[in-house]
Amino acid sequence: MTTSSFPLPPGIEGELQYFTSGGAGHDPEWLPFSKRKTYTNAFIVQNGKILLGYKKRGFGKHMYNGFGGKVEAGETTLQAALRELEEEAGIRAPLQHAGSILFVNEGVDAAFQIEVYRADEYSGDIIQTDEMYPRWFSIEPADSASEVPEIPYHQMWHDDRYWMPLLLAKQPFVGRADFKQEGDMFVPKKWWFGIPSNFPQ
Numbered sequence: 001m002t003t004s005s006f007p008l009p010p011g012i013e014g015e016l017q018y019f020t021s022g023g024a025g026h027d028p029e030w031l032p033f034s035k036r037k038t039y040t041n042a043f044i045v046q047n048g049k050i051l052l053g054y055k056k057r058g059f060g061k062h063m064y065n066g067f068g069g070k071v072e073a074g075e076t077t078l079q080a081a082l083r084e085l086e087e088e089a090g091i092r093a094p095l096q097h098a099g100s101i102l103f104v105n106e107g108v109d110a111a112f113q114i115e116v117y118r119a120d121e122y123s124g125d126i127i128q129t130d131e132m133y134p135r136w137f138s139i140e141p142a143d144s145a146s147e148v149p150e151i152p153y154h155q156m157w158h159d160d161r162y163w164m165p166l167l168l169a170k171q172p173f174v175g176r177a178d179f180k181q182e183g184d185m186f187v188p189k190k191w192w193f194g195i196p197s198n199f200p201q
Contacts, residue, residue: 016194
């Protein structure tokens with residue numbers, strides 16, 4: 001399906017083919033925002049596994065995610081992704097840009113522009129840091145006898161399950177996800193993901 005059938009969410013640009021969307025409920029409007037803060041998120045995919053980090057403190061605490069953080073002044077998103085990967089997991093990798101996600105949280109003026117990277121190899125020894133506990137997960141469903149558990153979508157941001165298959169398939173993607181906060185939890189409100197129209201399927 002093309003974007004003519006599914007209008008792009010505010011803040012999303014480009015020639016994109018619709019991939020998936022959901023949420024909205026009784027409120028079809030996207031959340032407003034007036035500015036963006038740029039962050040990165042990096043993943044290592046190797047031998048049928050993906051390396052995720054358990055967040056030990058800060059925003060997203062007690063959830064699994066990739067490795068990343070805020071892009072500092074003077075940095076490109078790639079430079080920031082490389083720095084954060086080494087700071088949070090102790091490794092280096094030939095990261096390639098994989099996708100872009102715009103996160104908007106209810107009641108927060110600034111949206112998070114997340115540039116996602118991935119690599120199929122890395123160098124160095126994976127270490128636990130003050131912020132992240134790295135752990136490998138199986139891309140395929142794991143049985144009870146497997147030493148490597150399957151991807152813990154139940155302990156990740158809700159929208160991850162929609163774009164993660166594209167990341168694993170090396171399919172570029174662009175999307176937006178809106179959340180509302182209920183207590184200490186961020187609950188999904190609405191999401192939309194597409195793929196570049198000129199990328200071979």
